Amino acid sequence: MSRAPEQPRDPIAWCAALAVGFWLLALWNLAIPSAPYFDEVHYLPAARELLELGNFTNREHPMFGKEMIALGIAIFGDNPWGWRLFSSLAGALALFAIMRAAWFATLSRFAVVAAGTLVATGFHLFIHSRIAMLDIFMVCAIALAYWQLAAAMREPETGRRSLALAGIALGLAMGAKWNAVPLAMAPGIAFLVLRWFAGRRRLFLSRRGMPVPGMTLVEAFLWLGILPLFVYWLTFWPAYSFQVDGINEGIAAHHRLMLDLQTQVLQSHPYESTWPEWMLNLRAIWYLYENVDGAQRGVLLVGNPLTMLLGLPALVWCAMRGISQKSPAHGAIAVLYAVSLGLWLVAEKSTQFYYHYFLPSTFLLIALALTLDDLWRAGWKKVSGAVLVLSALFFGFFYEILAAEPLAGPDSFATWAWIDGWK
Incomplete structure (x- = not known):
């Protein structure tokens, strides 16, 4: 008699432990600096206005991220802990969701640990988990959505619940920042394409075939199309109650205003950069130096510096595997990177900054994790493990200027500003 195939054990405990460890590290000196810094000077006043429903400020951005900052202030007070605690929670939850998505996509314990380690030590997630900005809430919601999408494909018996949760998360992601819009559209388009190529006679009502057997295309449109838009609209509900400049002429008119504000031509900024510079890690931003x-x-x-560059050939490898071997996880991560970065190739935004690379860089690190998993399976275990160790070592070396730790003096920046674009 042949033995039953070995069933990999779910590393959910490892996922939880790494996420909690990341959160505790982000909490260390979370209240430093004690004064608002970088874009907190825009979002904190907007959050305070939300609590008072006085003057509707910062109207160019959606509401959800500012609502989370306002909720933190309402619960913990108008102080650094109140400003940033929900950002730290969103960062830890995003890391957990990324690892869960990796598990459902690959069923590989090493891929899960690699994805968690690389994203946790990739700098972007850590820094944005310690500042009251909108980006962390967008990334957290996207991570939650794609975790649930991967779960729906792996366990279609609970697909309806998973797609409903994914739809809610996609709506919240768009409600945090518009950067998420292409990634919110991608799941519904993918569902349609997969069913179309399955060649079903009853395209809209068939329950057979990928990506979620038992789910019709019509129902998928409800969860991945209608529900996200409804949740997105709900995030604007407080804006109808502002005493000054509230939404008085309807949501459509307000979105025209938002678009005008987003696409207005701004003066050049010393920190502005372009997408090729993001990919090559050539242009950094000092959020604080004083x-x-x-x-x-x-x-x-x-x-x-290590994983941002190693991730580029890893993306090529994932794209090749997705095409030649029809590996869904590899192909999907390459597409998601291209979609999230491609927005900035066509966006009519006159001034762009490196923090816009937060989402694409997260997909890049997951692509590197999948590539290291392939090397691990091929017997190159020392190489795969060494990359994870080196990533953590780089994180440790840069930690002082990731977490606003005390520096030796005004010229200390030179220790980490290796190239002119980092000065």
Whole structure:
């Protein structure tokens, strides 16, 4: 008699442990700097106005991220902990969701650990988990959505619940920042394409075939089309109650205003950059560099110098595997990177910054994790493990200017500003 195939054990405990560890590290000195820094100077006043429903400010961005910041202030007070605690929770939840998505996509324990390690030490997630900005809430919602989408494909018996949760998360992602819109559209389009190529006679009502057997295309449109838009609209509900400049002429008119504000031509900025510079990790942003809270401190948004570059050939490998071997996980991650970065190739936004690479860089690190998993399976275990160790070592070396730790003096930035674009 042949033995039953070995069933891999779900590493959910490892996922939880890594996410909690990441959260505790993000919490360390979360209240430093004690004054608002970088774009907190825009979003904190907007969050305070939300609590008072006085003057509707920062109208160019959707509401959900600012609502989360306002909720933190309402619960924990108008202080650094109230400003940033929900960002730290969103970062930890995003990391957990990324690992769960990797598990359902690959059923590989090493791929899960690799994805968690690389994203946790990739700099972007850590920095944005410690600042009251909108990006972390968008990334968290996208991660939750794609976790549930992967779960629906792996376990179609619970597909309806998973797609409903994915739809809610997609709506919240768009409600945090518009960067998420292409990624919110992708699941519904993918569902349609897969059913179309399955060649079913009853395209809209057939329950057979990928990506979620038992689910009709009509029902999928409800969960992945109608529900996200409804949730997105709900995030604007408080804006109808502002005393000054509220939504008085309807949601469509308000979105025309948002689009006008987003596409207005702004003056050039010393930190502005372009997508090729993002891909090559050539242009960083100093979120903070001054003497605050009794010491010289800095926060440098830059990608992990090792994994940002290793991730580029990993993306090519994933694209090749997706095409030649029809590996769904590899192909999907290459497409998601291209979609999330492609937005910035066509966006009518006059000034762009490196933090816009947060989403694409996350997919890049997951592509690297899948590539390392392939090397691990091929017997190159020392190489795969060494990349994870080196990524963590780079994180440790840069930690002081990722977490606003005290620096030796005003010229300390030179220790980490290796190229002119990082100064």
